[in-house]
Every structure is written in structure tokens, then in C-alpha cells.
Amino acid sequence: MLPAVDLVPEPVAAAQHFAGQRLAPGRCAAVYDLGAGTFDASVVRRGDTGFETLASDGRTDCGGLDIDAALVARLGETVGLADPAS
Numbered sequence: 441m442l443p444a445v446d447l448v449p450e451p452v453a454a455a456q457h458f459a460g461q462r463l464a465p466g467r468c469a470a471v472y473d474l475g476a477g478t479f480d481a482s483v484v485r486r487g488d489t490g491f492e493t494l495a496s497d498g499r500t501d502c503g504g505l506d507i508d509a510a511l512v513a514r515l516g517e518t519v520g521l522a523d524p525a526s
Contacts (some may be wrong), residue, residue, distance in 0.1 A: 442523055449496050451482035459484075468494065477503040 444459035448456070451471040459469050463486045484491040487494040 443524070448493070449480055449482055451480050452484055452491065452493055452496065455482065455484045457488065459491075475503050476505050479503055 450473040454473065455463075455469055455471040459471075463469055465486050465488050468483060468485045470481065470483050472479065478498055478500050479502045481495070482495040482496040485494055
């Protein structure tokens with residue numbers, strides 16, 4: 441039988457993996473995940489036996505693709521293109 445598995449937000453999983461050896465108990469860390477289509481962030485505190493999630497939130501309207509589109513639009517304005525995709 442497989443052991444029980446806890447599902448956690450991506451930033452929390454990243455904190456558990458990365459900061460598990462680097463963050464002393466009682467210390468906090470802010471962790472984010474900027475994906476292609478979403479932005480997720482969490483604040484976690486290291487305890488003696490793991491991490492406590494203090495806050496976690498995400499946006500589905502702010503990701504890497506949105507940043508790319510904004511940069512392309514701005515560059516298009518800079519060089520005078522009406523439609524930056526052309």
C-alpha cells in the first residue's frame with residue numbers, strides 16, 4: 441500500500457525542497473512560482489518537523505506569457521509598429 445500523500449501549492453513544495461536544508465527553524469521565506477500562465481506565491485515558516493504555510497495566493501492573469509506580450513507590445517510602440525505581431 442502506498443503512503444498518504446499531501447498535496448501542497450507549488451511554491452510550498454519548492455520551499456520544502458530548496459529551503460529544507462538552508463532555513464533554520466523559526467525562519468520565514470517568501471517563495472513564488474512564475475509559470476507561463478500563472479503566478480503563485482506563498483510565505484512559509486520552517487518548524488522543527490516541516491513547514492507551516494502562513495499565506496498562499498495566486499493569479500491566473502499574470503504569467504510569463506503575459507509578460508512576453510507586454511514586452512512585445514512595448515517594443516512595437518517603441519519602433520512605431522501598429523501591430524507588434526506583424
